[in-house]
Amino acid sequence: MTIPIWRQRLRAAQKREGAVAQARWVQLATVSQNGSPRVRTLVFRGWIDETQVELFSDARSDKFSELNHQPEAEICWLFPKAKQQFRLRGVIEILCPRSDSVACDQAWRNLTPRGRAVWTWPQPGAPFIGNDSMAINVDDNHPLPDHFRILRLATLRVELLDLKGDFHQRLLWTRSNQIWIEERLNP
C-alpha cells in the first residue's frame, strides 16, 4: 500500500526538525469518564502499517480508564520549524503483554535502559513515596512488566494547518473505503 499524502507531508515536516527529541513528542487527548478532556505528552514510537501511530504507556496511569471508556482519541503534533500542526484523530487499540507478548516484548527490548526504568517506578499519579527504590537504568534482561502497554491509534481523520506563507493553509483528509479524500478548508 502507498503512503498517504498526509503522511508524506508529516514526514517532510519531521525531517525539517532534524534529530531533536522534541520532533517525536506528541500530545494525546482523551475523554474522561465524566466527559471532561485530558491531554498529555507521549513519545511517538513509530508507524504500524501506513496509518497507525504507535505509543508506549503504563497501564497503571489514568489514560487507560479513559480509553477503555472512550477509545476515540486525538493526537496533536507540532513541528515548529515547518510551522505545521497535524491533528490525527482515530481509535486506539491497546496491546498488553498477556495477549500480545511478541509485540510487547520487542518494544520493551528496543527501549533504552533509561527509557525502560520508568515502568519499574511506583504507581504513576499516586502520592509521592520517595525516590530511594527507583532505578535510573534497567537492563535488557529485566522481565517485561505486566503493566507495559502499546497504544496504536488507527488514524481515520487528519488535519494539517500550515502557517508558512502569507496565508495559512488548512487541509483535511478523511478515510473512506481505504481511500484518503483531501479537502481544503479555510484556515
Ligand SMILES: Cc1cc2nc3c(=O)[nH]c(=O)nc-3n(C[C@H](O)[C@H](O)[C@H](O)COP(=O)(O)O)c2cc1C
Ligand atoms: C517529553 C515527555 C515525554 C513523555 N513520554 C511518555 C510516553 O512515551 N509514555 C507515557 O506513558 N508517558 C509519557 N510521558 C508522561 C505523560 O505526559 C503523562 O504524564 C503520563 O503518561 C501520565 O498520564 P495520565 O495520568 O494522563 O495517564 C511523557 C512526558 C513528557 C514531558
